[in-house]
Amino acid sequence: MTLTSWNDTKTKQAVLDFVASTTDENSPDYIVPAERIAAFDNDGTLWVEQPAPAQTGLLFGKIVEQVKADPSLAAEEPFKSIVSGEEAFMKALAQQVPEAVIAFLKGIGKAWEGTTPEEYEAEVRVFLSAAKHPRFNRPWTDLIYQPMLELFDLLRANEWRVFVCSGGGRDFMRVYSEEVLSVYRENIIGSAPEFAYVDGQLLRQNKLLGNISLGPGKLEHIHARTGRTAILAGGNGDVDLEMLQEARFRLVIVHDDVEREYVVTAAAEKLLEAGREGGWTMVSMKDDWSRIFND
Secondary structure, X not given: OOOOOEOOOHHHHHHHHHHHHHHOOOOOOOOOHHHOEEEXXXXXXXXXXXXXXXXXXXXXXXXXXXXXXXXXXXXXXOHHHHHHOOHHHHHXXXXXXXXXXXXXXXXXXXXXXXXXXXXXXXXXXHHHHHOEOOOOOOEHHHOEOHHHHHHHHHHHHOOOEEEEEEEEEHHHHHHHXXXXXXXXXXXXXXXXXXXXXXXXXXXXXXXXXXXOOOOHHHHHHHHHHHOOOOOEEEEOOHHHHHHHHOOOEEEEEEEEOOOOOOEEOOOOHHXXXXXXXXXXXXXXXXXXXXOOOOO
């Protein structure tokens, strides 16, 4: 299994060497299959995150629907900041500042409270079938990074279990994960509501399941799902820092290709610094990937 969309650089070789050494029983770096856990952030690591994560469009639309149905909500947060487009709040939300995300999720939790998983997923499918990226004019699910899909294939071929761990909605990602990422739904980890079984149905509750899956929360959610920490971890922003620090092999996706994607360092300064100082594997989109999307 080769990484055909990766240029022949030291970055590609580092990935191949790590996989080879950890699956060779004669290597001192050998890892037994049960412990071969690889965890990757989603937005900005597996697909385009700019100018805002894909899920944002669905969530903002739901917020607006709620305010139209009940105009009094426009005086409450987070509805007030979203409807007015308050710059500081929107910036914090785009950069996944935990306090802003938690406030946002409280508003969203109310929107889908009492709905079944099937009802929620139907709305997501409608959204994904209609929404197109403002720059690329393509469905968001067409904007998965092809090199990362090839990395997933390489890992699975070598008995690694691939998990996606995002601060975004777990149930949103599960709608497309098997078809687009070839990652089973149960291997999707993210922020999620609690569910209650009521009158023969599972219903979403307006309550977050555990902490939000950002920063330290990613480690908490990975351990809750797997009983382990990730040996290999990949991310692109400061909210991925703790997850990568605890891994043995750290993969940092660097957005430095203005022509084919974006150049972004905001909300990634700590991760980039830690990666360069620590000798982590820094993936340059511009230099290490021969193509970004599957065209």
